[in-house]
Amino acid sequence: MDDMYREVILDHYKNPRNHGTLDPADFSYEDDNPLCGDRIRIDLRVNAENRITEVAFSGKGCAISQASASMLTEEILGKTLDEVKQIDKQHVLDMLGIPLGPTRLKCALLSLKVLKAGVYGLKDADH
Amino acid sequence: MTSPASLAHLRSDFPILNREAKPGVPLVYLDSTASSQKPLAVLKAMDDYYRRSNANIHRGVHTLAEEATALYEGARGRVGAFINAHSAREIIYTRNATEAINLVAYSWGRANIRSGDTILITEMEHHSNIVPWHMLAAEKGAKVVAAPITESGELDLLAFDGLLQAHAPRLVCVTHMSNVLGTINPIADIAAHAHAVGALVLVDAAQSVPHLPVDVQALGADFLAFSAHKMCGPTGIGILWARESLLEAMPPFLGGGDMIRRVTLEGFRVADLPHKFEAGTPAIAEAVGLGAAVDYLSAIGMANVAAHERDLIAYALDRLEEVPGVTVYGPSAERKGGVAAFTLDSIHPHDIAQILDARFGVAVRAGHHCAQPLHDRLGLTATARASFYLYNTPAEVDRLVEGLYEVKNVFS
Numbered sequence: 001m002d003d004m005y006r007e008v009i010l011d012h013y014k015n016p017r018n019h020g021t022l023d024p025a026d027f028s029y030e031d032d033n034p035l036c037g038d039r040i041r042i043d044l045r046v047n048a049e050n051r052i053t054e055v056a057f058s059g060k061g062c063a064i065s066q067a068s069a070s071m072l073t074e075e076i077l078g079k080t081l082d083e084v085k086q087i088d089k090q091h092v093l094d095m096l097g098i099p100l101g102p103t104r105l106k107c108a109l110l111s112l113k114v115l116k117a118g119v120y121g122l123k124d125a126d127h
Numbered sequence: 128m129t130s131p132a133s134l135a136h137l138r139s140d141f142p143i144l145n146r147e148a149k150p151g152v153p154l155v156y157l158d159s160t161a162s163s164q165k166p167l168a169v170l171k172a173m174d175d176y177y178r179r180s181n182a183n184i185h186r187g188v189h190t191l192a193e194e195a196t197a198l199y200e201g202a203r204g205r206v207g208a209f210i211n212a213h214s215a216r217e218i219i220y221t222r223n224a225t226e227a228i229n230l231v232a233y234s235w236g237r238a239n240i241r242s243g244d245t246i247l248i249t250e251m252e253h254h255s256n257i258v259p260w261h262m263l264a265a266e267k268g269a270k271v272v273a274a275p276i277t278e279s280g281e282l283d284l285l286a287f288d289g290l291l292q293a294h295a296p297r298l299v300c301v302t303h304m305s306n307v308l309g310t311i312n313p314i315a316d317i318a319a320h321a322h323a324v325g326a327l328v329l330v331d332a333a334q335s336v337p338h339l340p341v342d343v344q345a346l347g348a349d350f351l352a353f354s355a356h357k358m359c360g361p362t363g364i365g366i367l368w369a370r371e372s373l374l375e376a377m378p379p380f381l382g383g384g385d386m387i388r389r390v391t392l393e394g395f396r397v398a399d400l401p402h403k404f405e406a407g408t409p410a411i412a413e414a415v416g417l418g419a420a421v422d423y424l425s426a427i428g429m430a431n432v433a434a435h436e437r438d439l440i441a442y443a444l445d446r447l448e449e450v451p452g453v454t455v456y457g458p459s460a461e462r463k464g465g466v467a468a469f470t471l472d473s474i475h476p477h478d479i480a481q482i483l484d485a486r487f488g489v490a491v492r493a494g495h496h497c498a499q500p501l502h503d504r505l506g507l508t509a510t511a512r513a514s515f516y517l518y519n520t521p522a523e524v525d526r527l528v529e530g531l532y533e534v535k536n537v538f539s
Contacts, residue, residue: 004481005478005482005537010537014538037499060508062475062477062478063475104481
């Protein structure tokens with residue numbers, strides 16, 4: 001049996017944390033996974049020390065991409081932008097704790113890609 | 128339904144169908160629309176070629192070169208007969224259907240499409256029959272217009288005729304069978320109407336040649352493209368069929384060895400058909416494999432393949448209909464091929480496919496299946512797609528349905 005749809009993943013998928021948008025946001029970025037058209041947007045607000053005080057994600061996609069985004073928002077709340085820049089792929093995979101093939105890896109890592117692009121100050125993806 | 132005995136015999140022709148998807152979970156392969164499995168006859172023909180006859184073709188006079196050339200050209204002749212081409216000179220080996228369509232866009236298109244011309248496509252085309260035309264239109268200042276589909280997922284023939292009259296397109300590009308909806312388009316009628324306004328007709332036959340009897344002379348089209356790997360053959364080889372007079376008039380596509388008659392430092396003269404369009408060392412073993420695939424399908428009979436799939440899709444649509452929350456897209460069973468693209472509640476198709484694979488060994492495709500405009504038209508991002516071929520069985524449909532109930536269970 002697979003454990004990709006273990007309880008914690010389904011819980012985050014069915015009850016996403018920090019779901020929604022922030023307007024205005026200090027950082028906002030949106031991108032999609034061309035494989036399946038999944039789309040994720042992450043909005044951040046930071047305080048004077050560049051520490052994340054509010055975070056929201058929105059978009060649509062599969063259980064893996066949505067659960068990953070939900071978990072990631074919980075993970076980064078209260079962290080500084082510099083700390084967020086240190087989060088790597090392995091960190092997200094450990095957080096999810098499920099085996100992922102090369103195709104589903106893109107679903108799992110979409111939210112990290114969006115978050116990093118936002119934190120590094122890239123403009124919104126052109127679509 | 129094909130008798131169980133003959134079906135069991137067919138399945139044993141495909142070694143891969145014996146494997147397990149995961150330990151203890153038998154494979155149920157329902158993704159032949161993406162790529163079919165290969166019978167032993169094809170694997171053996173390619174293996175024999177490399178073990179016995181491997182050499183470069185056409186230029187050698189030694190034994191192996193002559194054998195390789197005979198095998199390569201022999202396969203071309205059998206492919207031509209398989210689709211009732213007028214002559215083997217009309218059969219151009221390409222890398223796949225996509226390259227065949229691109230060949231037409233680059234060669235015929237660049238020589239014939241001018242600023243202001245219209246290329247008419249349909250909403251149900253695969254990206255390979257959309258993007259090359261956008262590229263050509265951008266280069267030439269031409270435009271691409273898409274004929275709409277009806278609510279039932281069939282080409283809107285009235286609207287299509289209206290667009291023919293309104294735009295007098297130079298070229299009509301249409302799929303013979305949709306890789307998502309399964310819709311089988313009436314190509315002979317479409318071609319007659321298109322020809323009446325002076326348009327040529329290109330048919331994407333990537334889904335029809337593997338699954339239906341296809342007779343290019345009866346269809347009356349001008350260009351027709353398909354891939355070997357969807358019809359029991361290997362990857363890396365496809366076919367462009369075109370009327371000989373068109374091919375004769377078209378400039379070469381890729382330049383290099385084999386496509387020339389005479390080269391000087393000042394210029395070159397092109398080779399005769401079909402070699403004019405086959406520059407460089409081609410996929411020889413793959414041509415041999417395609418020839419074996421054509422022999423395999425011919426021995427079964429394409430009418431029998433089509434009948435088997437018609438029974439199977441009818442059964443599949445009946446079974447899928449009984450699952451609450453399942454929506455299947457496309458026309459009813461008697462009007463389509465063995466393709467069922469569906470959604471289940473609001474569950475993402477990736478999640479459907481993942482659970483079917485992990486727990487039931489059922490391989491279905493999830494995504495937009497290289498038909499994003501069609502999914503936009505249907506108001507969907509993605510669908511899950513089960514597709515059937517000659518080796519699939521009603522028991523595999525049952526396994527799919529069993530899996531869908533479990534998917535509902537996980538997400539309830």
